[in-house]
Amino acid sequence: MKRIQLSHGGGGQEMNQLINRLFFRHLGNDILLRTEDAAVLECNGSVAMTTDSFTVSPLFFAGGNIGKLAVAGTVNDLAMMGAEPQYLSCSFIIEEGLLLDELEQIVKSMAEELTVSGARIVCGDTKVVPKGCADGLFINTTGIGHIRQPGISARNVCPGDAILISRDIGCHGACLLSARESLRLSSPLQSDCATLWPVIHACIEQNIPIHSLRDATRGGISAVLNEWCEASKVQLSLDEEAIPVSDHVRGVCELFGFDPYDLANEGTFVMAVPTDAADAALAVLKAFSGQAAIVGRAEAATPNKVILNSPWGSRRYLDLPGGELLPRIC
Structure with missing residues (x-):
């Protein structure tokens, strides 16, 4: 060779x-x-x-x-x-x-x-x-x-905005971790690595008034949402049950003690739009991925942090990831 x-x-x-x-x-x-x-x-x-x-x-x-x-x-x-x-x-x-x-x-x-x-x-x-x-x-x-659409910024999340996720989270980080540890999974787990311009272009063509966008790479959605809270001075309230996480990713996280919200993605993004545009935005996202979901909202409240609401009525902060969870993922 x-x-x-x-x-x-x-x-x-x-x-x-x-x-x-x-x-x-x-x-x-x-x-x-x-x-x-x-x-x-x-x-x-x-x-x-x-x-x-x-x-x-x-x-x-x-x-x-x-x-x-x-x-x-x-x-x-x-x-x-x-x-x-x-x-x-x-x-x-x-x-x-x-x-x-x-x-x-x-x-x-x-x-x-x-x-x-x-x-x-x-x-x-x-x-x-x-x-x-x-x-x-x-x-x-x-x-x-x-x-093609000016004004999109991490500083433009407004109180009342709906927060959407384009697909299930954590696939890239879980895939890389499985490959390094030579895990033989019963079901195939693939990275979400993909070009996102087609779905963003579709949103722009449908005149979705996008306030903020971010692909959730290193640090996962935890990092993105905390950055938005700091940049826009809002509080983000998330419905934990609405956040799409596959069983395969959950299994890898349970095995290694990771949080799926912290795992890297390479074809998944978070979007903030006005509430009255949320359903239209979700319809566009679902045309590309059936796992897309509305997962929360922005509020004019302090502290400017991410609040995760569990199905059992409890609440906790979703903090920035600490340390180096998984090096060399991109």
Whole structure:
């Protein structure tokens, strides 16, 4: 089997072959193939820009791999600002010895995921580091998107807003944990890794007045909702029974002592909309996932915290996760 060598990052013949036969073959477009030092882009109106680095372990997991994750994660950050993803940069830091077949599988999955949003990789970089200096592959991406619905912000949650979740939570974190511990589950558990622009675009097309959006990645919905409380100075009251959690995720959490609200997601978002728009928003979300739900509301109350209401009438704070629950999940 062919493996990545240091010469693949040396700027010579091997590197040229790697870029042309692998990256350009799968990711090529009219901008990228110009091979200039910088991409020249057409941007009209307000744009959103984001950057992210991906160091997930393992590189391949049920439902995706680091390449799919890099594209979806960057595109989703743009979508959460109401921005249509347009352009991405991509840098690969490859460890000497990585199988070329694995690298090609990762790049192919990136090309496939790009078709979901229509975004294009327009510039990039490749570095190869000696064996032991990286864990297989690290990917850095930057994205630019045209804002289609302005005004979406973590600071715009208003008292009376309904809080919605787009699907069941915790799948990515539970999937990664299961893979690392070599668990053989009786039922398949897959990461929710996915591009979210199609559902956000559908909400915008239906004129849903979105106040706030956030994909619940590291720290899960606990982190997102607590950030909203702080940024918007509201209290969020959640119905614990309404929050969608699969039995598979609950089982993994019980086995390892985790809280599903703290687990990472890579294709799940939280939305705040006015109460009178909640049913319309839910209808759009359910067209993409049957697990979407209205899970709570925002209130003008103190302290500015998340309150979790149990089916038995008890209440507790849903605090920010403490410590590093599960490193290297994205």
